[in-house]
Amino acid sequence: MSNGQKIRATAETSLIVLFMVVLWLPILGMCFHWGVMTSAQENRRLAVFPSLSTDPRVLAAFPANFKIYFQDNFGFRDTLIRWQALARVKLLGVSSSPQVILGKEGWLFHAVEYSNKGEPLIPPFNEEQLARWQRFLEGWRDWLAQRGIRYLFTVAPGKHTIYPEYLPDTFRRDRTSRLDQLIAYLKEHSTLEILDLRPALFKAKASHLLYHKTDTHWNYYGGLVAYQAIFRELGGLLTGQQMISESDCLVATQKYTGDLVRMLGLTGVITEEIQILSLPKQEYTGADGQPISSPKVDEITISKREGARLPRMVMMMDSFSQYLFRFFAPHFSRASFVWRREFDPEFINGEHPDILIQEMAEVHLMNDPPAEAPGISRGSEARKE
Secondary structure (H helix, E strand, C coil): CCCCHHHHHHHHHHHHHHHHHHHHHHHHHHHHCCCCCCCCHHHCCCCCCCCCCHHHHHHHHHHHHHHHHHHCCCCHHHHHHHHHHHHHHHCCCCCCCCCCEEEECCCCECCCCCCCCCCCCCCCCHHHHHHHHHHHHHHHHHHHCCCCCCEEEEEECHHHHHHHHHCCCCCCCCCCCCCHHHHHHHHHHHCCEEEEEEHHHHHCCCCCEEECCCCCECCCCHHHHHHHHHHHHHHHCCCCCCCCCCCCCCEEEEEEEEEHHHHHCCCCCCCCEEEECCCCCCCCEEEECCCCCCCCCCCCCECCCCCCCCCCEEEEEEHHHHHHHHHHHHCCCCCECCCCCCCCCHHHHHHHHEEEEEEEEEHHHHCCCCCCCCCHHHHHHHHHC
16 A cells, blocks of 8 residues: 555544544544533523333333423533624624623624514503503502502513613614503503503613623612612602612622623623622621521511511512612511512412512513403402402
8 A cells, every 4th residue: 555545544534533523423422521511501491301100101202302402401502602703793793692682882682572683572561461460460559459558569670771772773662662651551440559660771871881782681780779769769668768879889890791691602702891899888687597698589588677677578580680689678677589470369468568569570571461350359369258
């Protein structure tokens, strides 16, 4: 065999070996958890290994379920996704995720209400939908009022609402939003206590950046502005207490990767510098007496101030309220932060708060409201009585 033939044979063998390595790397990576994506990176729960059983139906469904599991868990998936995302975002200037809109000057937006081309995906409310929202919210208010509990409803505006100037030029900005519709309708047709946070946020954005550039949420400054607006709305309930201001806070700076970056598959590649606000003295603890700094997802977090003659609160919250927790907790002898939208009459009765604050992200207005306030039914009332 000539030298040329040997070189050619070596090259062909090397190519075959390389091909086999590449072919088997995802499977080996899945077995040894090399480069496997996490639920946090995907911003969703990943598929688990499908169960095996002698049940014919389970066996028949196994191939399809395993395919879903493999697609979510094969090795080096994060590397491949990152390479693809880098090429699309950095080289081509297009989003690597249908859930993320690339805005101006490095701003990212959640593509929920609009397509990434700026086309509205959700139609405006019709009259019946607005009336259902009214019935739904007033159902909560009336049930709480019967127990001497004040009810305040507020919506955390989406980033595109407060910073539309950073959306791509192709986006329509003259469209009346569902938030516009709901607030206008309730002001005209209801006596519900509803707080519109947008004026306070629009005013404050001249002084501070209020939302993360790489995340769907407001930042600590946005949370502080929202807290102050709610504090003023509560009025006499907090008589004698001092509203927390920016000068009362300690400021720390750190690098941050937002949830929208994770959706793009570029965790660690795109970051921003954020400022974290905290109070120099924590005057509250958890219900077990241990220090707490923020509520936990999908749980109920309770703060208390021993010996304080202060009102009690329940806050029905979502992810935006995690930036409100540290500001509100000091004002109440007991404050329960419930990370869900479901109404739980039994829990509310047990907490007997002076006020229930319902904070809801604007994105949830894309969904139709339930026909009636959940949990407020004759059956639940009968059990209580």
